[in-house]
Amino acid sequence: MRIEWPGFRLQAREGILEFQWTAFGVLEVQAARCCSLKVRPDGQSGGLQLFFDFRTADGRPGGLIxxxxxxxxxxxxxxxxxxxxxxxxxxxxxxxxxxxxEDELPRRVPYESQEWISSPVAAPAEELYAELFGRISAERAS
Structure with missing residues (x-):
């Protein structure tokens, strides 16, 4: 099976989904790793957006790809x-x-969560952020 339009091709063969973005590159993923496929309208254009979510090898949805x-x-x-x-x-x-x-705004993932995939922010960085945000919030708009 295959579908294509200018700048993009998606082919499914022998259990492999091959995405090809002409200007960017190619992604090949086992179809068995795809845990969901969401189709959304693309604003006023009449087009669509296809979202493929792939799971990890142990079967947990991880949103890694x-x-x-x-x-x-x-x-x-x-x-x-x-x-x-x-x-x-x-x-x-x-x-x-x-x-x-609308999609939910991004939120900070708690440090103790298994979803946390990057290093925690150091305390001095948190303090700096709080101080700067406080200053910005306190300033009058000009």
Whole structure:
């Protein structure tokens, strides 16, 4: 199976999903690692955005790899059919629909969480941030 439009190609063969962004590069991932596929409208353009979320080897959804493909409006119908076929063939689930709600703002991950993937910020950096933010908040707008 294959779908393409200017600047992008997605091919599914022998259990491998191959994403090719002409100007950027290629990503090959085992289709079995795809834990969800979300289709969203792309604003006013009439196009779509496809979000593929891949899980780790031990099966936990980790959000370690998320691939996004922007679909031009003239390819939206073919892309939607392609997505349905991918989901059927490889057992990829739909991500829950959020009814077009805005994404939640990024939040700081607690240090004790297993989701924390970078080093904790040092206390002096936290103090500096708090001081600067306090100063900025206290200044009058000119």
């Amino acid at each position: 998320v691939a996004r493909a922007d679909v031009p409006a003239e390819y939206a119908r073919a892309a939607a059919e392609f997505v349905r076929e991918l989901q059927h063939r490889y057992g990829i689930s739909d991500a829950p629909d959020d009814d077009g709600a």
